[in-house]
Amino acid sequence: MKQKTRAFQDIYDAVKFLDEIKISKEYQDAQTVLVNIFTERVQKDYIEYISNIVRTKLPKSKLSGLTCLAGFAHGETFQNGTILTVMFFFNSQVEVLEYDFSETNVDKAKSDFISKIKDFSELKGIQVYTTPLKNNVTNDFLSAINFEQTSIPIFGAGAGFSSKSETQNLYVFGNTIHENGVVITLFRGEKLGIFAESTLGWTPIGKEMRATDVAENHILKTIDNEVAGEVYKKYLGVSSKEFFLENTCEFPFMMKRGDKWVARIPIQKDDDGFIHFTADVHKGEKLLFSYGSKNGILQQAFSLAEYMSRKNLEGLLIHACRNRYLYLKDDELLELQAFSNFYRETAGCFAFSEILYKSNSGGLQNSALVAIGFRECCDDSKNSCIDDCYIENVFYGTSKYIEFNEWKMDLSLNKKSTPQLPFEERIVNFLHATTRDLYLANLKLEEAATVDGLTKIFNRKKISEIINYELKKRGVTNDGTKDIQLIMFDIDNFKRINDTYGHDMGDEVLSKIAQTAKNCIREQDSIGRWGGEEFMILLPEAKKEEAVQIAERIRANVFDLKWEKIPGVSISLGVAGVRENDDIQTLYKRVDERLYFAKTHGKNRVISDSKSQ
Numbered sequence: 204m205k206q207k208t209r210a211f212q213d214i215y216d217a218v219k220f221l222d223e224i225k226i227s228k229e230y231q232d233a234q235t236v237l238v239n240i241f242t243e244r245v246q247k248d249y250i251e252y253i254s255n256i257v258r259t260k261l262p263k264s265k266l267s268g269l270t271c272l273a274g275f276a277h278g279e280t281f282q283n284g285t286i287l288t289v290m291f292f293f294n295s296q297v298e299v300l301e302y303d304f305s306e307t308n309v310d311k312a313k314s315d316f317i318s319k320i321k322d323f324s325e326l327k328g329i330q331v332y333t334t335p336l337k338n339n340v341t342n343d344f345l346s347a348i349n350f351e352q353t354s355i356p357i358f359g360a361g362a363g364f365s366s367k368s369e370t371q372n373l374y375v376f377g378n379t380i381h382e383n384g385v386v387i388t389l390f391r392g393e394k395l396g397i398f399a400e401s402t403l404g405w406t407p408i409g410k411e412m413r414a415t416d417v418a419e420n421h422i423l424k425t426i427d428n429e430v431a432g433e434v435y436k437k438y439l440g441v442s443s444k445e446f447f448l449e450n451t452c453e454f455p456f457m458m459k460r461g462d463k464w465v466a467r468i469p470i471q472k473d474d475d476g477f478i479h480f481t482a483d484v485h486k487g488e489k490l491l492f493s494y495g496s497k498n499g500i501l502q503q504a505f506s507l508a509e510y511m512s513r514k515n516l517e518g519l520l521i522h523a524c525r526n527r528y529l530y531l532k533d534d535e536l537l538e539l540q541a542f543s544n545f546y547r548e549t550a551g552c553f554a555f556s557e558i559l560y561k562s563n564s565g566g567l568q569n570s571a572l573v574a575i576g577f578r579e580c581c582d583d584s585k586n587s588c589i590d591d592c593y594i595e596n597v598f599y600g601t602s603k604y605i606e607f608n609e610w611k612m613d614l615s616l617n618k619k620s621t622p623q624l625p626f627e628e629r630i631v632n633f634l635h636a637t638t639r640d641l642y643l644a645n646l647k648l649e650e651a652a653t654v655d656g657l658t659k660i661f662n663r664k665k666i667s668e669i670i671n672y673e674l675k676k677r678g679v680t681n682d683g684t685k686d687i688q689l690i691m692f693d694i695d696n697f698k699r700i701n702d703t704y705g706h707d708m709g710d711e712v713l714s715k716i717a718q719t720a721k722n723c724i725r726e727q728d729s730i731g732r733w734g735g736e737e738f739m740i741l742l743p744e745a746k747k748e749e750a751v752q753i754a755e756r757i758r759a760n761v762f763d764l765k766w767e768k769i770p771g772v773s774i775s776l777g778v779a780g781v782r783e784n785d786d787i788q789t790l791y792k793r794v795d796e797r798l799y800f801a802k803t804h805g806k807n808r809v810i811s812d813s814k815s816q
Contacts, residue, residue, distance in 0.1 A: 204293055204294045204295065204518055204577060204578070204579045205290075205518070205531075205546040205812055206228050206288060206289065206290050206291070206293075206516045206517065206518040206519070206550075206577075206602065207224065207227075207288070207289050207290045207291075207548055208231070208276045208277065208286065208287070208288040208289075208548045208549070208550040209276070209283040209286075209287050209288075210274065210276040210284055210285070210287075211277075211285060211287070212281075212283060212284045212285070214252075214253070214256070214456070216255065216516065217256060217285070217287060218256060220287060220342075221260035221287075222260065223254065223263060224260070224261060224289055225260055225261060226613075229291040230261065230263075230291065231294055231485075232291075232303070232507055233263075233291040233292060233293055234292055234293055234295065234296065235265065235292045235293065235296050235297040235685045236261060236263055236264040236265065236289060236290070236292070236297075236614050237264065237265050237266075237289070237290045237292070237297045237299075238247060238261065238264045238265070238266050238268075238287060238288070238289050238290075238328065239267055239268060239287075239288050239290070239520065239550070239643065240254070240257070240266065240267070240268030240285065240286070240287060240376075241252065241268065241269065241270075241271050241274035241285070241288075241550070241551065241552035242268065242269075242270055242272055242281065242284075242285040242286070243271060243272070243274065243281075243283055243284065243285070243365050244270070244276065244283070244285065244369075244370065244572070245270045245364050245365075245370055245371070245372045245373065245374065246578065246656065247374070247380055247436060249381065250268075250270075250374060250376055250380055251529075253285060254266060254376060254380075257287070257421040257665075259291075264289070265298070265299045265377075266299065266376075266377055266378070267296050267299055267330065267332055267375075267376070267377050267386045267388050268332065268375070268376050268386075268556070269332040269360060269361075269362040269373075269374065269375045269376070269386075270361075270363065270372070270374045271360070271362065271363050271364075271371050271552035271553055271554055272364065272365050272525045272527065272528060272553040272554070272555075273362045273365065273552065273553050274286035274550070274551070274552045274553075275521070275539055275550070275551055275552065275553070276288070276548075276549070276550045277543055277547060277548075277549070278539050278540040278542075278543030279539075280528075280535070280553075281537070282365075282537065286551075286552070287550070287630070287815050288520070288550035288579065290518050291382045292392065292395070292579065293329075293544075293578060294392055294393075294394045294579050295390065295391060295392025296391050296392060296396040297389065297390055297391075298323070298378075298388065298389045298391075298812070299377045299378075299387070299388050299389075300387045300388075301318060301321065301375075301377040301378065301381065301384065301386045301387065302315075302316070302384050302385050303379070303381045303383065303384040304383045304384050304385075304783065305381075305383045305384070306380070316387070317800055318497070320389065323389055323391055324390055324391065324733065325391045325393050325395075326354050326355055326389060326390070326391045327355065327390050327391055327392060327395045327396070327397050327458060328355060328356060328357075328358065328389075328390040328395075328397035328399065328575070329355060329356070329357045329358070329387060329389055329390070330388035330390070330697075331357060331358070331359035331385055331386075331387050331388075331558050331643070332358050332359050332360060332361075332362065332376075332385065332386045332387075332738040333359065333360075333361050333362070333375060333384070333385045333386075333442055333558070334361065334362050334373055334374070334375060334381065334382060334383050334384060334385075335361030335481045335482055335555050335556040335567060337361070337565055341519050341666070344554075349442045351780075352465075352640065352755070353511060354575050356397060356399035356559070356560070356561050356575075357456045357558065357559070357560035357561070358399045358522070358553060358557060358558055358559050358573055358575050359522065359558040359573075360522035360554035360555075360556065360557055361481060361482070361554050361555045361556035361557070362375050362554070362555065362559070362569065363499050363553070363554050363555035374482075375385075375733070377712070383527060384387055387526040388410050390577075390756075392579065394579045394580045395577070395578075395579055395580075396577070396578045396579070396580055397575065397576070397577055398511065398514050398516075398574075398575070398576040398577075398664065399493075399559060399561065399573070399574070399575045399576075400510065400559075400567065400573075400574055400580075400587050401502045401505060401507075401557065401559045401565070401571045401572060401573045401574070402413070402506070402507040402571065402572050402574075402687060403464060403465075403466060403503070403568075403570060403571050403572075404495050404499055404500030404501075404502075404503040404504065404570075405455055405457065405493040405494060405495035405500070405570060406493055406495065406499075406634075407457045407464070407491040407493045407508075408492055408493060408634060409438070409491055409492050409495055410491075411491055411502060412426050412427050412434070412486070412489070412490045412491070413427055413487065413489055413490070414426060414484055414485065414487065414488045414489075414490060415425065415486065415487075416428075416486065417484055417485060417486045419479070420484070420485075421479065421481070421483055421484060421494070422478070422479050422480075423474075423477065423478040423479075423480065423484050424475075425467075426490065428476070430475070430476040431472075431476065431478040432476035432477065432752075434474045435447075435451060435469075435472070435475065435478070438454075438492060439451060439454060440613065441487070443474045443565070443594035444471070444473075444474075444543070447469060447470075447471055447472045448468070448469065448470055448529075449470065449529070451468070452526045452529050452530055453468055453494070453495070453530060454492050454493060454494060454527070455467060455468050455492075455493050455570045456468075456484075456490045456491065456492060456493070457490070457491050457492075457493045457571060458484075458488050458489060458490055458491075459489070460564055460565055460566050461562070461563045461564025461565065461579065462563035462564050463540075463559075463561070463565045464573065465482075465565060465566060465567075465568045465569070465571070465572040466493065466568060466569045467482060467484060467490075467569050468481070468524070468526045468569040468570055480568055480569070481555045481556045481569065482556045482566075482567035482568065483561055483566070483567055483676075494634055495530075496651075496739060497530070497531055498536075499732050500527070500530075501531070501534065501537055502532065503539055503794070504537075504538035504541060504572055506539070508538070508541035508542045508544075508545070508571070508576055509541075511545075511546075511574055511576050512546075512572070513544065514576050515578060516546050516576040516577060516578050516636070517577055517579060518548075518577035518578070519532065519542060519546045519549040519550075519575070519576050520549075520550060520551050520574070520575045520577075521539065521542055521549060521550070521551030521553075521572065521573070521574055521579070522551055522552060522554050522557045522558070522572070522573045523535075523538075523539075523551065523553050523556060523557070523559055523571075523572045523573075524553070524554065524556070524568070524569050524570045524571055524572070525553045526569060526570045527553070527570060527572060528553045529782050531584075538572065541572070541617070549615060554556045555570055556568060557569070557571045557573045558573065559571070559574070566659050569608065570574070573620065584594065587716070591732065597665070605710075610761055614784055627740075634743050647719070651745070652664075652665075653665035655717075655731070655732040657710055657713060657714055657732075658713055658714050658717035658718070658720055658732050659714070659717070659718070660717050660730050660732055660738075661716075661729060661730065661731030661732070662731060662732060663731060663732065663733055663739075664732055665731060666729060666730070666731025666732075666733070666739050666741065667731075669729045669731075669741055670689070670739075670790075671787055673687055673741060673743050674687065674785070674786075674787060674790075675779065683691070685783040686743070686744045686745060686746065687741070687742070687743055687744075687745070687780065688741075688742040688745045688747060688749070688750035688778060688780045688781075689739065689740070689741060689742070689779050689780075689781070689791075689794045690739070690740040690742065690750060690753070690754050690757075690776055690777070690778050690794070691733065691737065691738070691739050691740075691776070691777045691779075691794045691795060691797075691798045692737070692738050692740075692754075692757070692758075692774045692775060692776040692777070692798065693735075693736045693737040693738065693774065693775060693798065693802070694712065694713070694716060694736040694772060694773075694774050695725055695772070695773045695774060695775055695802070695806045695807060696806075697709065697735075697736040698713070698714055700769060700772070703769075704768055704769055708768060710770055712766075712769075713732075713736065714760050716738075716764070716772070716774065717730070717732065717738065717765065719760050719761055719764060720738065720740065720757045720761070722760075722762075723753060723756045723757045723760055724742070724753060724757075724792070725742070725745075725753070726738060727743055727744065728740060728741060728742050728743070728745075728753075729741045730792060740753075747780050747811060750778050750780070750811070751778055751809060751811050754776045754778050754809045754811070755809050757774070757776065757806070758773075758774055758776055758809055761773065761774050762774075762807060768812070773806060774807070775798060775801035775802045775806050775807060775808060776798065776801060776808070776809045777794045777795065777796070777797030777798030777800070777801055777809075777810050778794070778797060778809060778810070778811035779793040779794035779797055779801070779811070797810040797811065797812075798810070807814060
């Protein structure tokens with residue numbers, strides 16, 4: 204594949220560029236051509252005009268686009284302009300779908316979309332351009348995608364507008380223009396590799412808060428049952444509605460979605476003190492304030508650019524948050540240039556929200572930069588298209604400090620020839636250090652509250668919480684049961700060990716058996732000390748046969764343990780699966796009855812048959 208990008212303000216320049224494309228060898232040889240349009244101009248007639256020119260000049264092309272705060276190309280931003288970036292796919296296919304939610308019911312659109320992607324073989328990526336201010340339908344629609352295609356990256360952006368725009372509308376467009384909808388591009392091909400990653404650069408800080416009341420999926424009414432606007436007044440001293448975004452953008456809220464942190468930037472505070480966002484916030488979610496330094500944010504972006512530079516890309520799109528544009532100001536060009544320096548045709552836009560779903564994590568984001576790299580592999584390098592994962596090194600104890608002695612002037616925002624580290628960087632280093640100390644202290648407190656001190660596995664309180672969580676989370680399968688199994692076991696004749704060899708020996712037995720059992724279970728399983736010599740193991744997404752095999756492996760490994768002062772030790776185990784109408788008590792009762800049967804019928808055995816009850 205190949206990509207060509209052009210920024211223009213005059214339509215004549217666009218026509219000239221498209222004429223060059225039409226006669227190019229790349230266009231003639233391409234199996235599919237995708238044209239992405241990023242424009243600051245929010246006039247419908249202009250969008251329709253430029254779209255028709257593209258369709259006329261490049262009749263075999265597919266088209267998608269959105270309005271934005273500003274577009275960028277070749278490492279430069281372009282105010283009052285439009286970006287055309289043309290992607291030629293020689294061995295892959297592209298399909299564009301679009302749904303207008305002012306005309307189509309969202310459930311019907313989701314159903315139609317899911318049915319289409321099920322028939323779309325070799326799907327490698329999904330690009331979504333959406334209108335994020337319509338969150339009550341847009342987010343609901345997007346949520347359907349990741350559950351159906353967990354291994355396929357979903358990336359894109361939310362339409363926006365420039366603060367200088369005469370009309371502050373926002374649009375996404377494909378064949379038609381939508382004020383409330385999505386334009387979706389599907390990428391497929393056996394040889395196509397897509398590398399979608401994001402960087403944030405902010406670090407969570409302070410106490411954990413909870414969203415206690417949310418309206419329309421994006422209006423935060425209360426935090427910890429207090430009017431949301433009062434939290435900004437308490438921590439940031441910001442009480443006025445005027446310039447609310449400008450006064451809060453340096454301190455986004457952050458929350459965890461799957462294993463990924465996402466940020467939320469408020470766009471306004473209304474008369475009731477409620478806070479409005481351009482991306483979704485859910486009731487019950489945990490929120491933290493965050494902070495960032497310009498150098499730290501840029502260094503994380505440089506790290507992502509360096510990762511992408513190793514992929515031998517043939518196409519690259521960047522979707523960055525307008526908050527980075529506002530916060531970094533002129534220095535925003537540094538991170539854009541970090542990408543365009545190794546791939547000249549890089550194009551993208553500053554959006555009102557960025558999208559990256561990946562392996563059930565992420566979603567609509569704020570303050571992030573999402574980079575999407577494309578490459579069609581040759582036959583002899585097909586394996587190199589497999590994506591390894593970029594890990595952002597920024598949060599809490601893993602944060603890297605800006606060392607005084609290693610501080611590089613060429614990355615500094617202090618342009619003066621002076622050895623003094625700017626005050627901003629010194630205060631950020633201070634925040635990093637105090638945040639890390641607090642985080643490590645909280646880890647110790649959490650360990651004391653959730654880990655059994657002797658066996659170093661979960662205590663009863665924690666394993667109970669995990670079991671309850673899994674019971675609420677899992678869906679019912681076709682056979683009327685849930686794919687959750689529970690193993691309960693205890694140590695045979697443990698009182699005799701204590702009485703004969705002493706409590707120190709008893710403690711050694713408990714600890715060694717706990718670790719042996721832990722080594723026998725899967726990574727996704729959880730084990731906890733239930734009390735005394737009893738233990739409980741949760742196996743999510745496990746069939747009965749698999750649970751019995753694990754239980755037998757634990758039993759055999761424990762029985763094979765060698766002890767210096769005592770003869771062999773055995774355990775008895777009960778196994779029970781969750782039934783359709785189970786609650787936590789009925790599940791506990793059933794697994795306990797099976798353990799009791801094992802104890803009273805010979806010991807050193809696994810019982811999973813309901814007849815034993």
